[in-house]
Amino acid sequence: MSQWLSSAWLRAKALFKRRQFDRDLEDELRFHLVMREEKLKAAGLDPEEARYASRRRFGNRASLQETCREMWVFVWLEDLWQDLRYALRAMRKNPGFTAVVVVTLALGIGASTAVFSVVDPLLFRRLPYPKDDQLVSVGYLGPVDNNEFNVVSSYFDWRQGPFKSLTAMRPGVGCDAMIGDTPRRINCFSVAANFLQTFGVSPVLGRDFNPEDDRPHAPTVALLSYGFWQRSFGGDAKALGKTLVVDDDPVQIIGVLPKSFEMPQLGEIDVMLPARLDASLPRSANSSSFLRTFARLPEGMSIEQAHERLLPIFNATADKDVPRELRSEVRLVVRSLRDRQIQEVKLSSWMLLGSVLALLLAACANVANLMLARALARRQELAMRTALGAGRGRLIRQTLTESLIFGLLGGAAGCATAWALLRLCVGLAPGGMLRLEHARIDLRVLLFALAGSLGAALLFGMAPALEQPRAEALAGWHVAGTARTLFRKALVSAQVAISLVLLAGASLLLRSLWKLQSQPLGFQPEHVITASFTLRRHRYQPATAQVSFFDELEARLKQIPGGGYFALSDSIPPRGSMGRPYSNLRIAGHPPVAPDGGMVEFRWVTPEYFRALGIPILAGRAFEEGERASGESPLILSATLARRLFGNENPLGQQIDLEASGRWSPVVGVAADIKNNGLTDPPDPEYYRLRMHNAHTVGSSGVALFRTSLDPGTLERWVRKEFAAMDPSLPVTVETLDQRVDRFRERPRFVAALVGLFAALGLLLAAVGLYGVLSFLVARQTREIGVRMAIGARPLDIALHIQKYAGIWTGIGVAVGLAGSFALARTIRGLLFEVSPNDPVSLLASATVLVVTAVLAAWIPSHRAARIDPVIALRNE
Amino acid sequence: MGEKQSNPGEILRDTLDMLILRALKRHPLHGYAIAEFIEQTSEEVLRVEEGALYPALHRLELRGWLISEWGISENNRRAKYYRLTAAGRKQLAEEAARWGRLTAAIARVMETA
Numbered sequence: 001m002s003q004w005l006s007s008a009w010l011r012a013k014a015l016f017k018r019r020q021f022d023r024d025l026e027d028e029l030r031f032h033l034v035m036r037e038e039k040l041k042a043a044g045l046d047p048e049e050a051r052y053a054s055r056r057r058f059g060n061r062a063s064l065q066e067t068c069r070e071m072w073v074f075v076w077l078e079d080l081w082q083d084l085r086y087a088l089r090a091m092r093k094n095p096g097f098t099a100v101v102v103v104t105l106a107l108g109i110g111a112s113t114a115v116f117s118v119v120d121p122l123l124f125r126r127l128p129y130p131k132d133d134q135l136v137s138v139g140y141l142g143p144v145d146n147n148e149f150n151v152v153s154s155y156f157d158w159r160q161g162p163f164k165s166l167t168a169m170r171p172g173v174g175c176d177a178m179i180g181d182t183p184r185r186i187n188c189f190s191v192a193a194n195f196l197q198t199f200g201v202s203p204v205l206g207r208d209f210n211p212e213d214d215r216p217h218a219p220t221v222a223l224l225s226y227g228f229w230q231r232s233f234g235g236d237a238k239a240l241g242k243t244l245v246v247d248d249d250p251v252q253i254i255g256v257l258p259k260s261f262e263m264p265q266l267g268e269i270d271v272m273l274p275a276r277l278d279a280s281l282p283r284s285a286n287s288s289s290f291l292r293t294f295a296r297l298p299e300g301m302s303i304e305q306a307h308e309r310l311l312p313i314f315n316a317t318a319d320k321d322v323p324r325e326l327r328s329e330v331r332l333v334v335r336s337l338r339d340r341q342i343q344e345v346k347l348s349s350w351m352l353l354g355s356v357l358a359l360l361l362a363a364c365a366n367v368a369n370l371m372l373a374r375a376l377a378r379r380q381e382l383a384m385r386t387a388l389g390a391g392r393g394r395l396i397r398q399t400l401t402e403s404l405i406f407g408l409l410g411g412a413a414g415c416a417t418a419w420a421l422l423r424l425c426v427g428l429a430p431g432g433m434l435r436l437e438h439a440r441i442d443l444r445v446l447l448f449a450l451a452g453s454l455g456a457a458l459l460f461g462m463a464p465a466l467e468q469p470r471a472e473a474l475a476g477w478h479v480a481g482t483a484r485t486l487f488r489k490a491l492v493s494a495q496v497a498i499s500l501v502l503l504a505g506a507s508l509l510l511r512s513l514w515k516l517q518s519q520p521l522g523f524q525p526e527h528v529i530t531a532s533f534t535l536r537r538h539r540y541q542p543a544t545a546q547v548s549f550f551d552e553l554e555a556r557l558k559q560i561p562g563g564g565y566f567a568l569s570d571s572i573p574p575r576g577s578m579g580r581p582y583s584n585l586r587i588a589g590h591p592p593v594a595p596d597g598g599m600v601e602f603r604w605v606t607p608e609y610f611r612a613l614g615i616p617i618l619a620g621r622a623f624e625e626g627e628r629a630s631g632e633s634p635l636i637l638s639a640t641l642a643r644r645l646f647g648n649e650n651p652l653g654q655q656i657d658l659e660a661s662g663r664w665s666p667v668v669g670v671a672a673d674i675k676n677n678g679l680t681d682p683p684d685p686e687y688y689r690l691r692m693h694n695a696h697t698v699g700s701s702g703v704a705l706f707r708t709s710l711d712p713g714t715l716e717r718w719v720r721k722e723f724a725a726m727d728p729s730l731p732v733t734v735e736t737l738d739q740r741v742d743r744f745r746e747r748p749r750f751v752a753a754l755v756g757l758f759a760a761l762g763l764l765l766a767a768v769g770l771y772g773v774l775s776f777l778v779a780r781q782t783r784e785i786g787v788r789m790a791i792g793a794r795p796l797d798i799a800l801h802i803q804k805y806a807g808i809w810t811g812i813g814v815a816v817g818l819a820g821s822f823a824l825a826r827t828i829r830g831l832l833f834e835v836s837p838n839d840p841v842s843l844l845a846s847a848t849v850l851v852v853t854a855v856l857a858a859w860i861p862s863h864r865a866a867r868i869d870p871v872i873a874l875r876n877e
Numbered sequence: 878m879g880e881k882q883s884n885p886g887e888i889l890r891d892t893l894d895m896l897i898l899r900a901l902k903r904h905p906l907h908g909y910a911i912a913e914f915i916e917q918t919s920e921e922v923l924r925v926e927e928g929a930l931y932p933a934l935h936r937l938e939l940r941g942w943l944i945s946e947w948g949i950s951e952n953n954r955r956a957k958y959y960r961l962t963a964a965g966r967k968q969l970a971e972e973a974a975r976w977g978r979l980t981a982a983i984a985r986v987m988e989t990a
Contacts, residue, residue: 007940024957027955028931031954031957032909035950059927067932
């Protein structure tokens with residue numbers, strides 16, 4: 001053992017001083033030569049003779065030098081170095097082949113890594129809380145909201161439930177804080193005192209809330225988010241104990257949240273305040289105070305068990321807190337926090353992941369095919385090397401080294417591609433893609449993708465060396481390898497199939513997107529500009545202050561320079577507005593309405609609203625300015641609501657009690673339906689109420705609408721000037737209605753774009769694969785084609801012959817692809833809008849594109865085949 | 878390591894190694910001088926070819942029985958001198974003893990009637 005060590009050490013030394021060593025060796029041998037020469041001279045030979053004699057006796061000096069030298073080298077190292085150099089030389093000589101393989105691998109690895117990095121935080125990675133699988137979101141699920149919610153009175157009762165810890169937060173509101181002297185709108189959340197404890201999070205600075213802070217009239221304390229602390233206090237630890245003015249209230253800063261902290265419903269947070277829920281308030285007050293509730297399950301309890309145990313408590317509180325009309329439509333929901341977070345994006349995430357994995361598969365198939373083709377082409381060379389004495393092990397090692405280099409180059413290029421793609425993704429993605437800021441090049445994913453494609457390259461690069469080179473191969477005769485060529489054909493068909501599935505998916509999404517873009521909204525968004533704002537409750541404390549603000553605002557904004565329509569509303573489509581249970585409505589002189597009608601939406605609007613938005617009035621009339629001071633509050637119904645309430649009866653003039661309050665409102669008109677529930681969901685029934693000049697009707701948020709031919713920039717400047725004249729500290733968001741509506745199309749557009757990109761890449765790969773295999777086929781069959789042409793085949797026949805090959809493989813691929821599309825399309829139904837998953841137009845279009853591409857890809861090889869000169873071909877071998 | 882080789886080339890190679898080690902018992906020599914020593918001491922019976930000598934020398938060096946260093950020869954040329962190491966001396970003694978036993982055994986066999 002020690003002998004091996006010392007010889008290894010000597011060898012290492014020789015390795016480092018290679019040139020010196022070689023010189024020494026040469027000197028040593030030459031010295032011997034010279035000594036013998038001198039001896040012979042001394043013995044009497046003349047100098048020339050002596051030299052020749054000495055040389056003769058010495059024998060083959062070069063060979064001897066080589067023999068000695070070889071003892072001193074690490075054999076495996078030398079071999080590896082030799083293999084590397086050979087491989088690199090071969091790669092340089094075939095730059096086209098090298099480029100194609102590396103680019104293919106880069107595309108496959110890069111794209112799949114980038115996409116995986118994006119969906120990993122959504123689908124797979126753990127949430128940033130300890131034991132995140134114990135965390136659940138609980139609450140009532142009813143027609144009021146898409147997500148489960150709770151109320152304060154129920155929350156207090158549910159604390160007796162089976163959970164280890166139950167906590168609550170108020171739905172987020174914007175709040176205004178004074179940073180230095182500037183008022184800024186920030187995100188505040190009010191939470192119960194045990195909120196952070198339930199999630200297992202501790203402040204990174206300062207302390208958590210304690211039960212004292214959560215008492216109803218305790219002095220207000222606050223926790224800052226890490227980002228807010230950095231931005232507004234420069235990360236200074238002395239921020240602790242300072243006072244921040246939030247919504248005109250001074251709050252004392254007691255701590256800072258950790259950098260990795262996330263709100264469970266993934267909202268942006270700046271300041272966390274205690275909710276100070278008051279159990280002493282009457283139940284009726286607390287049962288209309290909304291919360292979101294989350295809980296941690298005790299060890300070993302499953303979600304189903306928790307649901308079961310909570311059910312009796314749920315039933316008891318629901319009977320007390322849920323309005324009678326809604327009781328039957330409300331049920332208990334207990335679901336994992338992750339499910340609550342990713343519900344919206346789950347389907348699109350899986351679809352993206354599936355598409356990109358298909359792309360990776362296609363890329364690997366391509367590389368495999370290319371490697372096989374090249375291996376077959378080099379059979380002659382391998383046979384020659386075997387005949388010259390190379391062992392099988394040596395040949396295998398050499399091919400493996402080459403494949404390894406390809407794999408590494410492809411992997412490196414893949415890393416760069418992934419990084420670039422990720423930046424692109426993050427830049428282009430709409431704000432709704434959750435957790436995108438957490439998407440980063442995940443090392444384990446990269447390694448996995450790298451290993452996968454390395455494995456594929458190795459496997460198929462090694463295949464030719466494993467086969468014993470045969471003597472016939474030496475002569476250049478083409479040994480029939482039917483099994484292998486069949487495999488290659490299968491690979492091409494597989495690529496075509498994958499490509500078709502991707503294309504079908506992309507075209508379905510694109511058609512869906514197009515339908516989304518072109519569907520009628522019910523209103524005319526062109527030339528409409530909106531200005532939205534929210535009054536700070538504390539600035540406009542007496543309700544009359546709010547009223548006078550809105551009155552003055554109307555008076556000012558009505559004077560649009562250049563003319564046009566102006567209206568004021570509390571919200572605008574396609575977003576929803578406030579809602580109330582359908583069952584609340586009562587019609588004078590009619591039986592009670594059906595109990596489970598879901599929700600009805602309503603907006604408070606000024607008379608010009610319908611004209612400003614271009615909503616047609618189908619019956620009756622729009623509101624009039626004169627009605628705004630009188631006692632009656634007129635009503636306009638949407639067509640759907642009118643039909644639901646009155647059927648074929650004339651709705652005009654009917655009296656409706658909207659809030660079961662005894663006050664009746666007359667119906668003066670029926671407006672056309674509009675999209676008021678986003679773009680993809682069916683619209684809710686809706687009614688419009690006239691903004692009166694009294695406090696009851698006016699909320700604190702508003703949207704001003706302008707239909708004008710003035711250019712948006714000028715209008716915006718004027719609007720801001722008017723707002724600033726009344727309240728310079730009020731933040732106003734100005735944008736065109738087109739922009740607002742477009743935001744609803746952002747996510748489908750993003751997903752469609754990505755899948756379209758993958759489909760295009762997949763198509764390219766399939767085309768390249770087909771082209772490669774066909775070229776190779778033509779090259780191999782040169783002699784056969786020459787013979788055919790010699791005995792009378794026309795160039796066209798030859799070209800068609802090649803195209804026939806292409807056609808068969810493509811045909812099989814298309815058939816398999818269509819079957820695959822049928823099977824898989826069903827899974828993405830949730831992403832499609834008014835497009836059937838088996839939409840024949842999309843499938844036909846995809847198949848056509850693929851066939852055309854195949855014909856084009858086969859064009860050059862078939863052209864080349866047709867131009868073979870039979871004389872040269874026959875003479876070639 | 879003392880394995881019995883059945884290949885005659887191997888036997889000769891081991892013997893050559895032993896002769897080289899012996900040649901260097903007194904003082905360091907360069908390659909040519911080692912060949913001369915063996916040739917002359919064996920009265921021209923054993924002639925060492927370069928093709929065998931140098932590989933043997935390098936092999937012995939790699940095995941740690943010789944150490945080499947460059948010096949000036951008697952006729953003012955740069956030459957590589959080899960020297961026995963402690964391990965080398967030990968090896969020489971072992972091989973010499975083995976050789977002695979071998980030749981004695983052969984002699985006994987040949988001399989019986």
